[in-house]
Amino acid sequence: MDIKQIHELIKIINKSNIGEITIEDQDGKVTIKQKEEKVVQVAASAPAPQVYNVAAPAPAAAQASSAPSTPAPAAEPKADNLVTIKSPMIGTFYRKPSPDKPSFVEVGSDVAPGKVVCVIEAMKLFNEIESEVKGTIVKVLVEDASPVEYDQPLFLVEPA
Numbered sequence: 001m002d003i004k005q006i007h008e009l010i011k012i013i014n015k016s017n018i019g020e021i022t023i024e025d026q027d028g029k030v031t032i033k034q035k036e037e038k039v040v041q042v043a044a045s046a047p048a049p050q051v052y053n054v055a056a057p058a059p060a061a062a063q064a065s066s067a068p069s070t071p072a073p074a075a076e077p078k079a080d081n082l083v084t085i086k087s088p089m090i091g092t093f094y095r096k097p098s099p100d101k102p103s104f105v106e107v108g109s110d111v112a113p114g115k116v117v118c119v120i121e122a123m124k125l126f127n128e129i130e131s132e133v134k135g136t137i138v139k140v141l142v143e144d145a146s147p148v149e150y151d152q153p154l155f156l157v158e159p160a
Contacts (some may be wrong), residue, residue, distance in 0.1 A: 006030060025059040031150070083133045085155040087148045091122030094143045103144075105155070109137045117155060120148060 013021060013032050020033045088092070095103040095118055105117045111131040121125045139156040142148055 076142040093148045
């Protein structure tokens with residue numbers, strides 16, 4: 001499926017009442033979901049089950065290794081008001097625009113709607129992921145250059 005066909009599907013979905021559609025062929029799998037605000041999320045990948053197998057343990061391992069080192073009791077009361085920035089697609093998560101540049105955001109960085117917080121490489125394209133909330137980055141949940149899945153939490157933000 002080429003990009004023109006995907007764009008046509010997005011237009012059709014936007015005009016209809018369909019909430020989600022998944023199409024799979026020999027070239028890969030495309031999932032298009034509508035949010036309540038009529039925003040369409042596109043996730044496309046080549047058929048590679050290894051992506052799912054590799055991505056699943058990484059966040060669990062990252063959370064397990066970082067949880068004991070951070071003071072969990074202090075973070076627990078604030079967990080109710082934290083906003084999660086999630087991955088809109090399957091791909092590889094990068095915190096920097098290039099290896100020789102600084103990270104887009106660090107823990108303690110202020111973010112606002114439209115500010116780029118990371119990039120996700122999917123199908124040789126680098127997609128800038130922007131914050132949808134104003135606040136401060138409290139925690140980075142994914143290691144740099146690791147695979148991520150659709151809707152996987154990337155950052156925790158304390159709203160301003």
